[in-house]
Amino acid sequence: MSDSLLHAIVPAGGAGTRLWPLSRRTAPKFLLDLTGAGRTLLQQTVDRLRPLTGAGGVTVVTGTAHAAAVRAQLPELAEADLLAEPSPRDSMAAIGLAAAVLARRHGDVVVGSFAADHVVRDTAAFERAVREAVAVARAGYVVTIGIEADRPSTAFGYIRAGEPLGGAGTPTARRVVGFTEKPDADTAAAYLATGEYRWNAGMFVVRAAVLLDHLAAERPALHAGLGEIADAWDTDARQEVLARVWPDLEKVAIDHAIAEPVAARGGVAVVPAAMGWDDVGDFASLATLVPPADDDVRVLGPAADVLTVDADGALVVPGSGRTVTVLGIPDAVVVDTPDAVLVTTRAHAQQVKQVVDLLRDGRDRLL
Amino acid sequence: MSDSLLHAIVPAGGAGTRLWPLSRRTAPKFLLDLTGAGRTLLQQTVDRLRPLTGAGGVTVVTGTAHAAAVRAQLPELAEADLLAEPSPRDSMAAIGLAAAVLARRHGDVVVGSFAADHVVRDTAAFERAVREAVAVARAGYVVTIGIEADRPSTAFGYIRAGEPLGGAGTPTARRVVGFTEKPDADTAAAYLATGEYRWNAGMFVVRAAVLLDHLAAERPALHAGLGEIADAWDTDARQEVLARVWPDLEKVAIDHAIAEPVAARGGVAVVPAAMGWDDVGDFASLATLVPPADDDVRVLGPAADVLTVDADGALVVPGSGRTVTVLGIPDAVVVDTPDAVLVTTRAHAQQVKQVVDLLRDGRDRLL
Numbered sequence: 135m136s137d138s139l140l141h142a143i144v145p146a147g148g149a150g151t152r153l154w155p156l157s158r159r160t161a162p163k164f165l166l167d168l169t170g171a172g173r174t175l176l177q178q179t180v181d182r183l184r185p186l187t188g189a190g191g192v193t194v195v196t197g198t199a200h201a202a203a204v205r206a207q208l209p210e211l212a213e214a215d216l217l218a219e220p221s222p223r224d225s226m227a228a229i230g231l232a233a234a235v236l237a238r239r240h241g242d243v244v245v246g247s248f249a250a251d252h253v254v255r256d257t258a259a260f261e262r263a264v265r266e267a268v269a270v271a272r273a274g275y276v277v278t279i280g281i282e283a284d285r286p287s288t289a290f291g292y293i294r295a296g297e298p299l300g301g302a303g304t305p306t307a308r309r310v311v312g313f314t315e316k317p318d319a320d321t322a323a324a325y326l327a328t329g330e331y332r333w334n335a336g337m338f339v340v341r342a343a344v345l346l347d348h349l350a351a352e353r354p355a356l357h358a359g360l361g362e363i364a365d366a367w368d369t370d371a372r373q374e375v376l377a378r379v380w381p382d383l384e385k386v387a388i389d390h391a392i393a394e395p396v397a398a399r400g401g402v403a404v405v406p407a408a409m410g411w412d413d414v415g416d417f418a419s420l421a422t423l424v425p426p427a428d429d430d431v432r433v434l435g436p437a438a439d440v441l442t443v444d445a446d447g448a449l450v451v452p453g454s455g456r457t458v459t460v461l462g463i464p465d466a467v468v469v470d471t472p473d474a475v476l477v478t479t480r481a482h483a484q485q486v487k488q489v490v491d492l493l494r495d496g497r498d499r500l501l
Numbered sequence: 502m503s504d505s506l507l508h509a510i511v512p513a514g515g516a517g518t519r520l521w522p523l524s525r526r527t528a529p530k531f532l533l534d535l536t537g538a539g540r541t542l543l544q545q546t547v548d549r550l551r552p553l554t555g556a557g558g559v560t561v562v563t564g565t566a567h568a569a570a571v572r573a574q575l576p577e578l579a580e581a582d583l584l585a586e587p588s589p590r591d592s593m594a595a596i597g598l599a600a601a602v603l604a605r606r607h608g609d610v611v612v613g614s615f616a617a618d619h620v621v622r623d624t625a626a627f628e629r630a631v632r633e634a635v636a637v638a639r640a641g642y643v644v645t646i647g648i649e650a651d652r653p654s655t656a657f658g659y660i661r662a663g664e665p666l667g668g669a670g671t672p673t674a675r676r677v678v679g680f681t682e683k684p685d686a687d688t689a690a691a692y693l694a695t696g697e698y699r700w701n702a703g704m705f706v707v708r709a710a711v712l713l714d715h716l717a718a719e720r721p722a723l724h725a726g727l728g729e730i731a732d733a734w735d736t737d738a739r740q741e742v743l744a745r746v747w748p749d750l751e752k753v754a755i756d757h758a759i760a761e762p763v764a765a766r767g768g769v770a771v772v773p774a775a776m777g778w779d780d781v782g783d784f785a786s787l788a789t790l791v792p793p794a795d796d797d798v799r800v801l802g803p804a805a806d807v808l809t810v811d812a813d814g815a816l817v818v819p820g821s822g823r824t825v826t827v828l829g830i831p832d833a834v835v836v837d838t839p840d841a842v843l844v845t846t847r848a849h850a851q852q853v854k855q856v857v858d859l860l861r862d863g864r865d866r867l868l
Binding site: 155441443444454456457458459460461462463466468470471472473474475476477478479481482485486488489492493497500 | 522808810811821823824825826827828829830833835837838839840841842843844845846848849852853855856859860864867
């Protein structure tokens, strides 16, 4: 048993398609400094977790294509604490593999999964929530951290909270009634009005053995495959077993594989928290994270490269050394990179993936 | 006396500020191919005039800074037919100098001035109008070609036509009542309703001696200065006289110096014409000159570099080899160059000069 509060699992994947052309296949969202903080989202995620995990307590799971970049950004990460996936197999395989490896290395520790590409502005609130989640997890629950919904967002899934758990040292935790997909605007407004719904930030805290037992019950084949890989991970057989077993693992999200069915049986708890969380899912979201300059214009990059007139609320990302000028388009989004420029508005932020889909046809080099 | 129909004077000046960043100090509008025709506006202007002037009948007046570029674009232009101005002194000095030099070389020929940076789509109509203008000019009038106004434009000055001249061979020519500055929208609509107003395209056709006599009467100092320079032009004294006299010449437009006062005395005629003329004054104007592709999107440059979604009516000018994507901004104007990008809309085309004015402060290298 390790004596740290928890072992953090950081799945570092996802293309960030709606942040194209900032985010690319070779430079996905988690590898980028999207807040102008001087640290990438991955680095900020690990910075946020270290006080809770201690020095050796973070395990990053990423694709082999990004392993070198992750190592370069996290020089303090021990070689053993980076798990490279041969191919994307969704969040259950990524988190399940890490939990299985950690269980074999450290026993039935509490593990927590935290995406590498989210933003948390109130670190103290984050820490408080995770500490309470760990206490609830020790009692055998799958614990999710539910983000206080301050607007009827249609961009996030929701967690519906039920009665308080009422345990000692877990003052805010409640049982989870269920999870929902991203709602439409009316539904989101109705959720907000009840006060029972929180945003699902994909943060799960659970004992490794509890997670693996649920996986064995819900997805026995996936559990067996991950177990075989985990058995071989710290041996010479790793590559052989990975190559044989990994490609056939089921692709499923942890929400569907574990959280939803276990919640239906009363086994999931939520710790509500307001922590300035955002998944930075698109440029509208990114715009809210960049501090405004004059005229409510937000510049992510060298401000000297940007000139705006009558463009209140614009987000400009100068990234090629060129001067970017915007005239008369409020809420414009202009992203300038060395090989591609995107011009749109904050209201169209979700549709950027349409542009990316069109680029797949003949302009693949830009993705 | 030359035996050509007329000697054309092509003032090649003007920055085209509202076409920044396409148009620059070092690459002003007249040096650019703005219609995708494979010929620059200057080249198209000369192409249009040659059938009327004959091989040696075009004289270009430009700034010394652009003389080399003009020569490169017009290799057939004789060295004597390029007059280089040491500094900009407005249209009266440019046209007056050329008229004075041509009068000394060829006698009292008919001269016609045609800006180097306008577009004419119906060349046959242009030729018909110029031929009639020459006939009227021979009778001693200052003749302007009045463009049929097909919309209440506020971007052009207007010519008010009076009674027909009624001479033989000049069936459409009318006396000019007066000239007006660019009107506001209500005034422009009222002009259109009367049927008496034409757009002033700055095309003047007049006998050289008539022009110089009017200049002597209206602006005797300017006339004297230009005369002294013209006397020296084809001699070794040209540079000395230019350096001494040119800097102090009055800066005044030919409209104010000649056309308006002479019209008030009944000495100006107009030949009306519909010839698909445009001064390509801004990106809204330019957009109408570029043929539309799918979705009414207009691309000036390599179409393969542009991708648009929900951007009907957009004008995109890809000019750096990068891919330019526009999403959800109808009538967007995006101009991409190696060192600057402009993002605006057709409705803001006139305000581009505000951007240019801001660039003067610290970003002069981009102008």
